[in-house]
Amino acid sequence: MAEQRPGEGELDVSGWTCPVPxxxxxxxxxxxxxxxxxxxxLIEHLFLPAFGEAARTATxxxxxxxxxxxxxxxxxxxxxxxxxxxxxxxxDIGELAVYGTVNDLAMRGAVPLALSxxxxxxxGLELALLGRVAESMGRAARRVGVxxxxxxxxxxxxxxxxxxxxxxxxxxxxxRGVDVRPDGARPGDVVIVxxxxxxxxxxxxxxxxxxxxxxxxxxxxxxxxxxxxxxxxAAAGVHVLRDPTxxxxxxxxxxxxxxxxxxxxxxxxxxxxxxxxxAACNLLGLDPLHVANEGKxxxxxxxxxxxxxLAAMQGTEVGAGSVVVGRVTADHPGLVxxxxxxxxxxxxxxxxxxxxxxxx
Amino acid sequence: MKYLSEFRDPEIxxxxxxxxxAAVTRPWAVMEVCGGQTHSIIRYGIxxxxxxxLSLIHGPGCPVCVTPLEMIDRSLxxxxxxxxxxxxxxxxxxxxxxxxxxxxxRAEGGDVRVVYSPLDALAIARDNLDREVVFFAVGFETxxxxxxxxxxxxxREGLGNFSMLVSHVLVPPAIGAIAASAASRVDGFLAAxxxxxxxxxxxYEPLSELHQVPIVVTGFEPVDVLDGIRRCVRQLESGRHEVxxxxxxxxxxDGNPAAKAMLDDVFDVCDRRWRGIGVIPASGWRLSERYASxxxxxxxxxxxxxxxxxARCRAGDVLQGLITPDECECFGGECTPRNxxxxxxxxxxxxxxxxxxYRYQYRGADG
Numbered sequence: 001m002a003e004q005r006p007g008e009g010e011l012d013v014s015g016w017t018c019p020v021p022x023x024x025x026x027x028x029x030x031x032x033x034x035x036x037x038x039x040x041x042l043i044e045h046l047f048l049p050a051f052g053e054a055a056r057t058a059t060x061x062x063x064x065x066x067x068x069x070x071x072x073x074x075x076x077x078x079x080x081x082x083x084x085x086x087x088x089x090x091x092d093i094g095e096l097a098v099y100g101t102v103n104d105l106a107m108r109g110a111v112p113l114a115l116s117x118x119x120x121x122x123x124g125l126e127l128a129l130l131g132r133v134a135e136s137m138g139r140a141a142r143r144v145g146v147x148x149x150x151x152x153x154x155x156x157x158x159x160x161x162x163x164x165x166x167x168x169x170x171x172x173x174x175x176r177g178v179d180v181r182p183d184g185a186r187p188g189d190v191v192i193v194x195x196x197x198x199x200x201x202x203x204x205x206x207x208x209x210x211x212x213x214x215x216x217x218x219x220x221x222x223x224x225x226x227x228x229x230x231x232x233x234a235a236a237g238v239h240v241l242r243d244p245t246x247x248x249x250x251x252x253x254x255x256x257x258x259x260x261x262x263x264x265x266x267x268x269x270x271x272x273x274x275x276x277x278x279a280a281c282n283l284l285g286l287d288p289l290h291v292a293n294e295g296k297x298x299x300x301x302x303x304x305x306x307x308x309x310l311a312a313m314q315g316t317e318v319g320a321g322s323v324v325v326g327r328v329t330a331d332h333p334g335l336v337x338x339x340x341x342x343x344x345x346x347x348x349x350x351x352x353x354x355x356x357x358x359x360x
Numbered sequence: 361m362k363y364l365s366e367f368r369d370p371e372i373x374x375x376x377x378x379x380x381x382a383a384v385t386r387p388w389a390v391m392e393v394c395g396g397q398t399h400s401i402i403r404y405g406i407x408x409x410x411x412x413x414l415s416l417i418h419g420p421g422c423p424v425c426v427t428p429l430e431m432i433d434r435s436l437x438x439x440x441x442x443x444x445x446x447x448x449x450x451x452x453x454x455x456x457x458x459x460x461x462x463x464x465x466r467a468e469g470g471d472v473r474v475v476y477s478p479l480d481a482l483a484i485a486r487d488n489l490d491r492e493v494v495f496f497a498v499g500f501e502t503x504x505x506x507x508x509x510x511x512x513x514x515x516r517e518g519l520g521n522f523s524m525l526v527s528h529v530l531v532p533p534a535i536g537a538i539a540a541s542a543a544s545r546v547d548g549f550l551a552a553x554x555x556x557x558x559x560x561x562x563x564y565e566p567l568s569e570l571h572q573v574p575i576v577v578t579g580f581e582p583v584d585v586l587d588g589i590r591r592c593v594r595q596l597e598s599g600r601h602e603v604x605x606x607x608x609x610x611x612x613x614d615g616n617p618a619a620k621a622m623l624d625d626v627f628d629v630c631d632r633r634w635r636g637i638g639v640i641p642a643s644g645w646r647l648s649e650r651y652a653s654x655x656x657x658x659x660x661x662x663x664x665x666x667x668x669x670x671a672r673c674r675a676g677d678v679l680q681g682l683i684t685p686d687e688c689e690c691f692g693g694e695c696t697p698r699n700x701x702x703x704x705x706x707x708x709x710x711x712x713x714x715x716x717x718y719r720y721q722y723r724g725a726d727g
Contacts, residue, residue, distance in 0.1 A: 018425040018703035019635065021454045027467040031454075211476060282364075284476075285399075285451070342373050342582060344405020347714060353463075356450035357476065358399075358424075 021352060031353020033082075035246025035292075038353040060255070061182040062104035062243055063172075071176055075110030077101055078169040084162050086133065089203045090218030093166055094136030096294060099223045100245070101170040102144050106228040107241040107297065109180040110172030112144060117151040117168055122161035133164065144223045146170070178232055184239035185260035189328040190306035192299045194227060194313055195220070195321030197249050198277035201291035201355070206280065217276045222295030227319045234312035237302030244298055247351055250289035252298050253336045254350045264336045266326030266348070285358025289338075290351045300328060367581030376586035377409055383593050387413035389545045390592050391538070393531060394500075394552030395422030396580045397588075404582040414593065417545065420534055420634060421552055423499040424451050425703075428633040431527045432457035434662040435496050438525060439465045439472050441660070445488055447481035448496040449503075450474045478510035478524070485514070485522035494656045497526045502554040504528045504645060505619040508626035511647065511654050523656040526646055529632055531555050532563045533643035539571035548592040550578040550585070553607040558623075560615030564603045572601045579607040626651055636676065675702030678711050685715040692716060 023041070031038040040060075048055050058064070063077035081097045102112045117137065121130065141148050203219040205211060224243065231238050240260070244252040249271070257264045273281075273288045281288045295318060301309045306324065313319035336348040366372070392398055398418045401407055407416050420426050436457045439446035446462070453462040453474065466472040471491075475481050478495045485493035497507040507524065514522045531552055538544050551564055556577045564575045574595035578588030588606045595602060605611055625648070632644025647655045656662075673695065674688040685691050685704070695701040697713050704710030 018422060019456050020700055020703055020705075022456045022461055022464070025464060025467070027464065029463040029467045031463060340403065340405045341368060341370050342404045342406065342409060343370070344408040346402060346405050352454070356453055356474070358449075358451045 029353065033246075034351060034353040034355065035251050036290075036351035036353050039246075040350075059182070060259070062107040063110065063170075065108050065110075065174055073174040075105045075108040075172040075174055076170075077104035077172075078167065079104060080165060080167040082162065082165050083204060085204075085207055086129065086162075086164055088207050088219055089216050090199070091203075091221035091294070092133060092136050093164060094133035095140040096219075096221050097166040097168045098137050098140035098144065098146070098148075099221055100294065101168040102146060103224045103243045103295075103297070105170050105172035106223075106225040107180070107243050108172075108174060109178035109228060109232055109238070109241070110174045111229070112146040112170055112172040112225055114147045114149040115141065115168045115170040117148050117166065119151070119153045120161060120165040120167075121153065121155045122163050123155055123158040125163045130164065133166075137166075140223070144225060175232070177236070180232075180238055180241050182240060182242070182256065183259040183261075185256050185262040185264070185300045185328050186239060186302075187262060187328050187330040188303045189239055189262075189300040190303055190324055191253075191264065191266060191326040191328065192301060192306070192310055192313065192322055193249065193271065193325050194224070194297045194299070194319045195295075195323075196272045196274045196277070197244070197293055197296060198273060198281070198288040198291035200245075200294040201248065202277050202280045204292075205284070211284075213276070213280060215276050217274075217280065220293060220295035222318045224295065224297050224318060227297065227313060227316045230312045230316050230319070231299065231301075231309050235301070235305035235308045237305030238299060238309060239302065240300035242298050244293050244296060246292050248288070248290040248292055249298060250287065250336070250348050251350045253348060256298075256300065257334050257336050260328075261333050263329040263332040263334070264326060265329050265331075266336065266338050268338045269341050270323060270325045272321060272323055286355055287351075289348060290355060303327075364581065367579070367583040369583060372583050373404075373586055376583065376590055380414065380586065380590050380593055381411040383590070383597055384411045384414050385597060387415070388547045388593060388596050389415050389417050390548045390550060390589055391417040391419045391546040392550040392578070392585065392588075393419035393421040393535060394550075394555070394580070395425070396554070397421070397550060397552070397578060397585055400580050400582055400585055406582060406585055410589070414589075416589075419538070419549075420637060421500070421531065423503070423529060424449075424455055426529060426634040426636065427452070427455065427498050427527050428635050429457060430633070431525070432461075434657060435525055436460060436462065436465055437662050438494055438656055438660050439470045440468065441470075441492075443491050445471045445473060445484055445491050445493045446496065447473050447475045447478075447484060447493065449476075449498065452496055452498060478507050479513075482510045482514060482519070482522060485519055486517075489521055491521060492659075493522050494660075495522075495524045497524045497528060500529055500531055500552065500555050501558045501623075502552070504623055504627070505558055505616075508619075508622045511626055511651050512622065514654060515651060523654045523659045524647065525656040526627075527632075528627070528645040529634065530629070530643050530645065532567055533640050534634065534637075535564070535575070536567050536571070537637075537640045537643075539567065539573055546573070548574040548576070548596055550588040550592060551575050551603075553577055553579040553584070553610055556605075556607065556611040556615065558616050558619050560613050560620075561603050561605050561611055562613050562615075568601050568603050574601050574604065576604045577607050577611050579610065673702035675704050675712070678702075678704055685712040688712075 032042050063075045066074045086093045105112045199220040202217045206213045242252040313322035481495035561577045568575045576588045576592045627645035628648045630644050630646045633639045677683045704712040
């Protein structure tokens with residue numbers, strides 16, 4: 001790189017560009033769990049090759065669907081919950097662990113049957129807090145009508161965990177005739193989001209050290225199985241359902257575009273971003289499309305069925321805020337493009353890894 | 361938030377665009393200096409809406425990107441030490457040093473924490489008197505007052521376990537260096553509004569006069585940016601070159617005197633290397649002698665690493681509009697979105713990635 005002083009000659013600005021983030025890690029970094037590019041690379045380049053033939057039928061969708069013969073199909077999903085703090089405005093790790101896995105099953109159109117619960121407890125965790133989380137799980141399971149049928153408990157030494165990690169694994173029955181799949185998006189499909197985005201991620205951020213918001217942002221943690229049932233009852237043309245948790249709406253849309261080979265166009269002004277989420281994102285330099293949700297879904301529905309499905313969604317408690325945000329196009333296959341508020345376009349990308357607030 | 365929404369109003373934006381279009385009679389290149397403005401331009405697609413011939417050049421105004429490699433390496437060396445709590449703004453964590461970044465140091469056991477203000481790092485120091493707490497002070501004149509306040513308070517409290525790795529940079533010398541460079545195609549500048557909130561618009565007056573360029577102090581919302589462009593074009597078309605304040609709701613000619621007094625007390629101006637550009641004289645701040653005991657570089661005796669970065673990627677030329685992405689010999693072969701060599705191929709908003717996806721991949725190339 002030439003280094004000359006102005007007045008002494010030329011300033012070399014040819015290398016003037018942002019440095020590229022490193023992608024070749026020797027160790028796991030937090031970004032590998034962020035639901036973005038690094039997470040996908042870990043699965044594609046480490047887990048799947050290592051599992052080999054055993055992962056031949058593995059899916060990157062929210063849940064796998066197992067064919068048991070005679071038309072019986074079982075949805076199967078697992079998720080571990082490592083949220084900090086354990087209790088946040090609008091929810092806690094317990095109900096999150098139940099609803100999260102119920103929602104993953106629902107994204108394949110399945111009716112949830114049963115969950116397992118596994119706890120990794122840190123030495124020193126207050127039993128009162130553990131009790132509160134367990135009661136919360138019980139309440140959530142009763143609300144959904146799903147059994148907590150088996151479980152496991154392990155304890156690690158103090159300093160080796162964030163107090164409490166929970167894993168829930170669930171099974172659900174896929175009704176006959178229902179075929180909701182991650183690669184089902186087709187040109188012409190209408191893209192519907194079931195309500196305001198970004199609430200969970202901002203709610204959790206808002207109670208971390210160093211950030212205090214004047215208004216309380218509450219998590220949207222909620223079960224989506226009833227919403228999905230109402231949608232499937234309304235019309236047959238529900239092609240794709242996704243639960244845009246880590247990585248936010250952007251990650252879900254990008255994955256659907258990639259697996260379906262479809263182009264997706266969303267209208268930014270149609271995406272429901274609550275004022276408090278917008279304000280927090282402005283403050284922290286985050287994109288609301290990258291912020292996690294825990295009680296929302298994004299649906300790809302055949303154009304002819306869109307009105308009926310939207311009406312059914314808006315008739316439910318958790319889907320009351322449902323809106324159309326875009327459509328699937330034959331243009332730019334594999335890409336998600338947003339029409340901006342000024343009428344221009346921009347490409348929507350998955351976040352790389354963890355959400356890091358910007359200073360500028 | 362009503363106030364903010366007015367600065368994102370599509371109708372006002374369209375009206376400004378129409379006025380820009382009516383004013384432009386020949387090609388101009390305007391540089392938005394600040395990364396915050398660049399972000400707004402990309403997020404709203406402002407560059408696509410401008411009349412043909414009016415191009416925007418993205419400036420060096422992202423303090424994260426221009427932090428010199430040796431400073432990143434020093435941060436990594438300090439953060440990896442036992443007994444250190446290393447505090448940084450979030451977006452510094454992924455900036456690569458010679459071989460790793462702060463997220464990797466954290467993965468190796470380093471205590472690296474994201475803070476939202478240097479005052480948070482100060483609180484961590486008060487709560488951890490048995491550990492050395494270091495704050496990575498990066499940014500332009502915008503973030504520097506908080507840095508200055510933190511070290512001022514630390515000195516007042518006699519907080520011996522607190523120090524700072526300071527890599528602040530100053531905007532006016534960079535604008536001067538760009539304007540003086542024969543390679544530069546920049547006809548006019550949009551100066552960074554938040555920097556001027558602190559320092560005022562006055563420091564840009566001699567620059568505008570010396571280099572005969574319009575400099576418009578500009579905000580960050582789309583309407584702000586469009587108004588800045590409109591004023592800059594208006595000056596260019598009429599042959600004027602002045603410092604104009606298009607961000608009067610936040611900027612005064614003399615800036616914030618209290619903040620400037622604090623900066624004068626805490627910092628000395630120094631030469632600073634800018635990543636990807638080189639050394640720009642008198643373009644940085646370091647802690648003054650009065651605060652030298654809080655300088656992490658001295659306290660930790662960090663070796664002065666000098667590194668050369670690979671220069672195969674021609675992102676700089678792409679960003680200046682000197683070549684199109686597919687004219688770079690690495691494009692599409694050595695450099696793809698899967699294996700990017702330069703930033704414009706990393707983000708899908710980047711020129712190279714967009715080119716690759718839209719104009720290359722679907723012509724049958726291996727994507």
